[in-house]
Amino acid sequence: MLAFTAGRLFSPTGAVEHPLVLIEDGHVVEISARSSRQVPAGVSVSDFGRSVIAPGYVDLHIHGSAGYDVMDDTADALPAIEQLLVRHGVTSYFPTTVTAPMDLTLRALERLADAIEKRERDLERHNADGKIRALPLGIHLEGPFISHARRGAHPPENLLAPTVALFERFWQAARGRIRMMTIAPELEDAPEVIAEAARRGVCVSLGHSDADFAAAERGIAAGARHATHTFNAMRPLDHRSPGILGAVLTDRRMSADIIADGVHLDPAIVKLFADAKGPEQTVLITDAISATGMPEGRYRLGSFEVDVRDGKCMVDGKLAGSVLTMDRAVRNLARFAEWDLALAVAAASQNPARVARIANKGVLAVGADADFVILNSEGEVLRTFVGGVECSR
């Protein structure tokens, strides 16, 4: 058994002062106030002083980091990305594809499914390769079922009209490991594909879309319940023609994510978004690309190249992903939206886990996986643990 204590703990039900957290076999078995609980005999306590224990972050939208893209055909890619992720507090994530030629996408999906399954087997056999890293839990398919008008940097020649048959090809290649899909609801047959994906448990997210209000509502009625990098690659809000943003911001069934890097959205828009969606439906993503954690220069995203300068990733004058890390997104949200650190942390942990139906992650509660971060009062990540084991930094 392992025991941890610190100044505070962020749990789903609020903060616990001077907590004592007991962990066994990678799971949280007890959380109590230190003053009311004796440490079990023979157990030594790791004491983090005045720091905060918070749930590990969950990134539902990340293309790469540390010089690698999740679609790269090399076994080095995911381990390098995952090692960078834990330095920034992310303990689980959805590797995210970008629109690419069909064969390239199918091969990437197969490789990602292989990687996810291998990590699951290693965990079962307690056979980690010596380095504890972030866990890939499922795939986010971003494109090719997106709008030409709002494609952002996605290559136009590889966009496809959604059909259930095409979705089935992706699903088979990924062996059912697609857990999230971004789709433009206004495309013909999109509602049918949304309904089928939702039936299979995929978190269907509206994005890269030029939908009007009615088309967005049709997508929601079909089963979409989330929105991808809200405001970016979307028809802008118009007060007489509210469009997809009017639906996403006002429909209380909808959660939505944002890229809070200070580049993709003005801080005032982050506050507007946070006020509209509230502390439970606000989700932080990074949309990070391979350039994250690397010097500025030229980097690959899927099948194309991106110029990275002054913290911006650009293709043909358009933003193409970010170099944001989740710890910075949390601090930015707290600052821009004037939220307590605990609420901003929930937008990076509890909320994405709930939205994507990831069991036992994103919360510190009895029975949950012991994935957690130690933060200072500014929200900087000091240490990261996966399954109760500290990740090397």
Ligand SMILES: [Zn+2]
């Ligand atoms: Zn995108």
